[in-house]
Amino acid sequence: MSWKDYLYFQKQDRNAIILLLFLIVLCGGGFIITKLVKDKNIPALNEDYITEFDTFQSRLKTIEAEENQTHSDKTYTQSYPEYARQEKLNSGEIIELNKADTTDLKKIPGIGTGFANRIVKYRNLLGGYASINQLKEVWGVDDDLFDKITPYIVLQGKPNQIAINKADFGQLNKHPYISYKQAKVILDIRDRKGNIESINRLTLLEEFTENDINRLKDYISFD
Known part of the structure; x- marks a missing residue:
């Protein structure tokens, strides 16, 4: 066996040796650089400067905290404004149902914005x-709510009436008490037999x- 045989390595062994040598060189270089840096005459920071810098940072954090708190307070105030409490009617006080607007209706105990809007819409x-x-x-108005609100309500006057012999299909069908089919029948009778003279004519249909x-008698006229 010659001395060359001792220097022969398989491919995997050669790769491992090269990697090992690379790591040794890298570590050695790092050590040398660190040594040079430590040996340099680097002056220490002035202690007074460090103290002033720490004080500045502390003050800056305090100002930021105060600004954040102020912004938070403003946001809370803007997001949750205070509303005046809705005054309610006392016992014995009443409103007229056909003249009251939503503000009046909301004064009735048990009536809020939703019910007030529905009552006015249905009235129209x-x-x-x-x-x-x-x-x-x-x-939404059940028996319990109805019994609760009726002591505060009075009704005066008469509702508006539809001229059954003059109204067109849209006007008739728009009314809650007249269906699509009923509106068509009324127009058909008017076309074939002329004006409808009384509500008794409708009872025959x-x-x-x-x-x-019974529901329609207060809402139609035969002029």
């Missing part, structure tokens, strides 16, 4: 209330029940 569709009992037809007639 009807042309006015003919009976306080019609409030039960407003969505199968499209109108007794309940329909």
Whole structure:
């Protein structure tokens, strides 16, 4: 065996040796550089400067905290404004149902914005209330709420009426008490037989029940 045989390595062994040598050189270089840096005459920072810098940082943090708190307070105030509490009617005080606006209706104990809007909207569709009992037809008004609010309500005057012999299909069908089919029948009778003279004529039609007639009698005229 010659001395060359001792220097022969397989490919994997050669790669491992090269890597090892690279690491040795790298570590040695790092050590030398660190040694040179430590040996240099680097003056220490002035202690007074360090103290002033720390004081400046502390003051800056205090100012930022105060600004954040002020911004937070403003945001809270703007997001949650205070509203005046809605005054409610006392016992014995009343409002007129067909003249009251939503602000008046909200004074009734148990009535909020939602119910006030629905009551007014349904009143406009009807042309006015003919009976306080019609409030039960407003969505959400059950018997308990009805009994609670009626002591504060009075009803005066008569609702607006539809001229049944002059109104067109849209005007008839718009009313809550007249269905699409009923509006078509009214127009058909007018076209074939002329004006409808009284509500008794409607009682002869199968499209109108007794309940329909009772609800409509306050809302139609035969002029």
